[in-house]
Amino acid sequence: QVQLQESGPGLVKPSETLSLTCTVSGGSVSSGSYYWSWIRQPPGKGLEWIGYIYYSGSTNYNPSLKSRVTISVDTSKNQFSLKLSSVTAADTAVYYCARDYQYCSGGSCQLIFDYWGQGTLVTVSS
Amino acid sequence: DIQMTQSPSSLSASVGDRVTITCRASQSISSYLNWYQQKPGKAPKLLIYAASSLQSGVPSRFSGSGSGTDFTLTISSLQPEDFATYYCQQSYSTSITFGQGTRLEIK
Numbered sequence: 001q002v003q004l005q006e007s008g009p010g011l012v013k014p015s016e017t018l019s020l021t022c023t024v025s026g027g028s029v030s031s032g033s034y035y036w037s038w039i040r041q042p043p044g045k046g047l048e049w050i051g052y053i054y055y056s057g058s059t060n061y062n063p064s065l066k067s068r069v070t071i072s073v074d075t076s077k078n079q080f081s082l083k084l085s086s087v088t089a090a091d092t093a094v095y096y097c098a099r100d101y102q103y104c105s106g107g108s109c110q111l112i113f114d115y116w117g118q119g120t121l122v123t124v125s126s
Numbered sequence: 127d128i129q130m131t132q133s134p135s136s137l138s139a140s141v142g143d144r145v146t147i148t149c150r151a152s153q154s155i156s157s158y159l160n161w162y163q164q165k166p167g168k169a170p171k172l173l174i175y176a177a178s179s180l181q182s183g184v185p186s187r188f189s190g191s192g193s194g195t196d197f198t199l200t201i202s203s204l205q206p207e208d209f210a211t212y213y214c215q216q217s218y219s220t221s222i223t224f225g226q227g228t229r230l231e232i233k
Contacts, residue, residue: 062221113215
């Protein structure tokens with residue numbers, strides 16, 4: 001059974017960089033069938049996809065966050081990480097890491113978030 | 127970005143009711159549409175993928191349909207554990223987007 005666990009500071013000051021790590025167990029971030037995503041949810045609001053990474057290091061980011069986001073992978077530790085720079089109060093949210101299963105049918109593929117971490121609340125405040 | 131619009135935003139229903147939630151995409155997304163259920167304080171859970179395929183372990187009272195721009199999630203007979211918030215999500219575009227959510231409440 002695949003499990004994902006987010007870790008990192010729960011409080012970040014405005015203008016600083018938010019850093020989170022997702023540790024994967026029961027599966028490998030090096031598996032070619034999966035991508036690995038970060039998704040966030042402001043309190044009381046909906047879900048926002050932040051970006052994903054492939055084991056090779058290839059990334060894809062939400063255009064609205066692209067200038068501030070870096071996602072990296074450490075295959076030796078079976079982890080992937082998120083850095084979000086220049087944070088403001090609007091970045092306060094529960095941050096989830098998730099596995100993106102690549103479902104292919106009829107010659108085309110789509111990504112499905114099939115496993116999620118429990119989420120970690122990050123508050124941006126001085 | 128492809129905009130995903132769910133309706134209704136909230137819904138009150140009773141145990142045993144048949145419920146339908148709609149998700150509309152701002153452009154055609156073929157069948158690249160997934161549905162998730164989220165309970166308070168928990169991570170979302172995958173219910174339906176590729177518009178109509180039931181995720182393993184999900185009760186058969188959940189079903190999905192649609193293609194192109196219009197999709198539906200149907201719960202055939204509501205159970206107490208089904209009261210939650212439901213989200214649709216598209217992965218047709220390289221910029222993945224979610225609907226705003228539909229909160230399903232007990233009447």
